[in-house]
Structures are given as structure tokens and as C-alpha cells.
Amino acid sequence: MATLPSEAEHPASASHSARLTDLKPRRVLACARCQQRKVKCDHKYPCATCVKSRVQCVTTQAPRRRRRRFPERELLERVRRYEDLLSQHNIKFDPLHAIAQSTEEKESSTSNLEGSYESGDEQPGIGPLATNAAIQPPTTTTTSERHRVYEAKPILHALNHEYRDCDDDDSSDDEVRQVVLQEAWDQAIENDTHLLFGWRQTVDMYTLHPQPVQIFQLWQLYLDNVNPLLKVTHTPGLQGRIINAAGNVLEINTELEALMFSIYCMAVSSLTEDGCQAAFAESKAVLSARYQLGCQQALLNSRFQRTTNRDCLTALYLYLVSIKGITTPQSLSSMLGVAIRIAQRIGIHSEAYLAKYTTLEAEMSRRLWWSLVLFDTRIGEMADSKAITLLPSWDCRVPLNVNDSDLRQEMKLRPRVQAKLTDAIFAVVRSELGDFIRHCKFHLAFFGPALRPADANAQRGTDIENSEVESYAKIIEERYLKFCDLENPLHYMTIWTTRGQIAKYQLMEHHFRYSGSPLHQAEAQRDAALSYALSMLKCNTELMSSPLTDGFIWMVYNYFPFMGYIQIVQHLKWRPLSAKADEAWRVMDENFHARRDSLNGKGIFFKLLAGFILQALTAREAAIKQAGLPWVTPQIVLSIRGSLAEIVPRADGPSPEKSLSGIDIGLLDFPMPMSSNLGHYNMGEYDELEFSGAGPYPDVPGLFPQNLDLDHLDWFAMDWNPGSDLSGGTRPKGLE
């Protein structure tokens, strides 16, 4: 006999009205895998069957009970047909659909007004290529003269036009041909979607959706915590579609469904563990697993690998952002490569293609492209990717600094940028900074040497006074940051993220000038490098410690000021008692303190960070001993000592080797595997100090017992997100 969960266990299973069902938590169904396998499920998380099989258990919830199909729709259809016949034969009658008709007409004439749906479920696809209606004649091209337009010449076009008149440049032929070709491929190869996420499972998608109330909760969280930073969805257009979809999760088109699940994923990932429990009475792990499975399935159903639909690509992008905490940067970077390739196939990287779309579509595509590229760049840094996309090899313009409400479906021309402070300020400023950086000499030297101007090498070092980044920093401050309000969370994020990024780029530019250069760095120049590093940490501390960034903290975790730490520690080793040393220790302490929750006092990354800082500490101890000065323990050392005591139980036996600071050196002794992740980032003269063998303190034997090999340290790959599984010490192997 089938054994359903008892009523006591699942109060919602008692008979009551549908409205009550909506308010009460729905009963827990068999997990997705047991449903699929049709085997008994104990309805726990994880369930016994999944535990036994050692697979991820994904809980599902019963959806609102489907209303019984009402035959009225069929009757109305008949009435409509008979009315049509009456109309055709000029027979007078009282039309039942007078109201409906006028509503439809009104909708079609005003469908482009602000607040109207960008595209309903039943409307044609909204992707740039999915709808011809969205294509504008190229005469309205928005390409400005100051931008060169790069348009890849389609080889098919060239082949077909070889024997035609030069004037006969009918690009519509090409488009038709392209569509026909794609259809042919679609027919020839029915199913290749399993290549990335495996085969589609038989799990019913609607069981993975949350209740409508929760859908709106998640949507609101997304609007509060995610959308202000990424701006890859158009709120006035999307909101209506989500409201519609939430009312009937059984009939959502696959692309919108993927987008909804990716929004759920992002909303959950923007929450703290406690916040998630408070809002949804479930752990982040459980909800994330459910929505990630839903998103994967919806993406598979949308055949995302061959998609031309922007919703689908946006969903893939948001999904990838949301899984950052549970993937290695290497895997994520590979997946982002897929997303970038899809974006390029759609053409959103190119103004020549974007000119063919409506203003709204083109603008949203630009936002998506930039967001994708900037995320790919960061993950590429972490994964030590040799190929990054942030290069001057494409011409998609920076998104306009306009509000969502300034972008309307019917617009023919780009809206005029009037306000400095729009709801897209964060996305715009970081894209502008990215646009500037991708053309910088130092950036090209590190990431795109082949694209560097021929004289760039000669220029290095000779124009020391002429810092590209410094000049641009002033422009950004004048153009945007000075208008920002430090009380406004989004502005606060914009100010400190931008300044932190600029400090990082100044540091990189500094090393571009001096790395391998015959010019010797004066102390003042080294101090400048230190001040950039300190600035990186200070900006990061502002972001980490302010309550204003609570909702945006998921983004802050993406930018650990790794280079800043390296620079500071190197400086402190080189000049342990310099004038700025005390400030450097204080700044590190403040950042460490702000980061403490995310480090959580445990995990391999904490040990790495502690071991790294210990290098500077050891140099300080030696210098103080030598100078005969009194020892004052930096605050950060006390914090590390406290955290270490928590994570490493004191073993009995001979007392371990201790430094002046009281830190057990042995506790931080671990092998250093890992690939060279700083290969592209030369530390300049510090390399000399670090690896020459003699070191800066040749007369102090055994100075660096924990001398971490900075050139082989996987710092970029560290994930400081407390929600990350990786921070628990499960990776990398060999360090546990």
C-alpha cells in the first residue's frame, strides 16, 4: 500500500481551501531522485535512498493544486469562431468579445509603453534573433563616429555575393539563409544538450518552483540585492512576466523558466545562512540545490547551447554567478567560455549586430555582455586563465547611464543620458572602468601582448610621470563618484568598489613600469606602490564592514584584495620598521577583522592567509630584536592567534616552536603545491628579494621558516565567501 506522509507530519495535506494551502507550508514530497526512480523516499533531507546512493538529494514541494480544467476556454473558442463567421457575412450581432477585442487592440498599440510587458509568454521569443520584429533597419544605427565598428564578415555572404553586382547587398537574404541553416541543424541533430549538464531528467519542473508567495519574495530579494549591481534584466518588462508565470508555473516558456530559476539561485546566494533560514525556513544548501537543478533542467529544455535568446543567455550567466561558491574557478572559467561563445554567436559583443536590434534589446544586450565579460575577467584571474575577454578586440559599447524606466520597447533612438545618478550607476561605472582598462598599456602587456602597440615597450618607464590610470581615476571621480551619496547603499558600493579597483590597477600599472625595467625604484616609488595596496585594503574594508552593503556582500566576496596583501607583506619584509609599517599593520588588521566572519576561523584559506602574514611578522621580530626595540604585538597577530587556537587543538608533548608573537609556527607548516598562478603578474624587484636565495636579511639565519612560495600560490583562487564549500578545507588536495 502506498504510504503517504501522515497528516501530522504534513499539516498541509489536511483538507482545506486552496487559499489556506497557499499560506501553509506545502507538504514535502519525495525527493526529485526518488520521484524519478519511483522508489520509496523517507522525505528527510538528505533522504536515506540518496545517502545510500551517495548522490545529491534535492527536495521538492507540492505545487498549488491544479484547478480542474475549465471547458469555458473551448466554448469561448467556438463562440469566437461563430462570431467571425457572422462578421464575414455581415450579419449584425452583439459580440461577446467586444471588450476583449478592444483590449487586444489597445495592448497591441501600447505594448511598447513603459511598464508594459517586454514579452509575454505567448509572444515570440525575445532574443535578438528570435524575433524579426525586434530588428530595426540598419539606417537607424546608433554607432557613434568615435567608435570603430568591427563586423565579422560572414563567409557565406562573401561566397554568395561573388557573382553578384556589388550594389546587390541584400543582407536579409543572408539572415534567411542563416535561419534555414540553423533549422537544418536543429532537425539533423535532435539532441546534443546533454553535453554540459547531462541528460534531461524526468523530474517535473513545477515541483521545483517555490510557492507563488516565495517566488515574489525571491524576486524582491533579487531586485534588492542582485539587480542593482548587475542590471542584466529590465525590471518594468520582466516583472509582469514573472507575475503571470508565478500564477501558472505549469505553462512557462522554457527560457523564462530558466531565467526565473537563475533569479531564485541568485536571490538565495545573496542571502546569509541565517537570512535564508529566517526567510524560507530552509538552508541555503537545500534551496540552492533545488533551484540549481531547476535552472539546469530549464536551460537544457531551452537547448541553451544553441540558443539565440537573450533570456536564456541571461539565465546561464546568472546561474554561473550563483554557483561561484561551489565551483573551482577553473571549472567556472570553462563554463564562462561557453557563455561568452554563445554571446558572440548571438552577436551582442558587436555594435554592427546590435545596431539591428531595438534600442531596448540592444541596451540590455550591452549590459549583459559587459556583465559577462567583467565576471569572466575576475574568474579568469582566479583560475589563472591565459585567455581573457577584456581586450580591445570587440566594440560593444559601455551601457548607457539610464534608468530602466528610460528604456522603453518602442524607442527608436537611444535615450539621452541626463542624470548622473541612475539605478544603473554601479554597472555603468564598472563597465566604463573596464572599457578604459582593456585599452591600457599595462593591461595589454599582461593579458594581450599581441595587441599591444609596437612602441609600448619603449614607452614603459620613460613616461613615469604620465600614469594612465591616475588620469582616468580623476575623470571617474569627477564624472560619477563626486555625485554619489555615501548614505545610499548602491552609491556606497559604487564608490568603494571603483576606488578599490582603481587602486589595484594603479598597483598593476606600477609593476608594469618597474618590472624588468633597468630603472631603479626610488623609495618614494615603493611607498607609492604600498599606498596603492593600502588603498585596496581600505576600500575593501569599507565594503566589508558597512551595514550598507549587507545585501551586496555576495559581490564584495568576489573581490578579495589579494594583490594588496602581497604588496604589503613584501614591503613589510623589505622595510619592517619603515615609517609606514605601523599603518600597514593597522590596515591589514582592519581588513582581517572585517573579513573574520568570512574566514570563519577555519579552513585552508585562513591558514594560508595567516602563514602569509607571518612572513612579515617574522621579519618584524628579527628587525626589532636587532634594533633592541620593545616588542609590540600587532593587533592582527592577536586575532590570528585566537582563531588558530580555535581550529588547531593543542597536542600534548614537546612545546612547539614559538615566535615572539606567540604563534605556533608549526601550525602553519604545510606543503605548497599548486600551479603558478602569478606567472602573468611579475612582482618586479620584490621577486629578486624573495627568490634570490640570499633574501633581504642574509645575516639572519632561518628567518623565513614559513617562506611561502608566492609565485606558486593559488591566492587568486581563494574563495572568501563564507557560504563556499571550498573554504571548509576540502580543496586543494594535499593541503588537508
Added chain:
DNA sequence: GCTTTCGGACCATCAATTTG
């Protein structure tokens, strides 16, 4: 011999309909 797959029996739920 163990595991997986899946047809379909069985049961719960609840909107619609009927009854009193």
C-alpha cells in the same frame, strides 16, 4: 545477487456537482 527502471495499483486531495 544486487541495482535500476518503470507500469500501474492504490490512495489523497479538492473543485465541481448533487442532494436535502
Added chain:
DNA sequence: AAATTGATGGTCCGAAAGCC
């Protein structure tokens, strides 16, 4: 309003197939 009906949805037994 209560009882009844019947469509729909969820569970999981157990036979059959697959795998080692």
C-alpha cells in the same frame, strides 16, 4: 451546507531488465 463524484496528482510495489 453537506455529501458525493470524479479528475488529478503523488507514492512506491514489484516484475523485469541490467550490471558486476
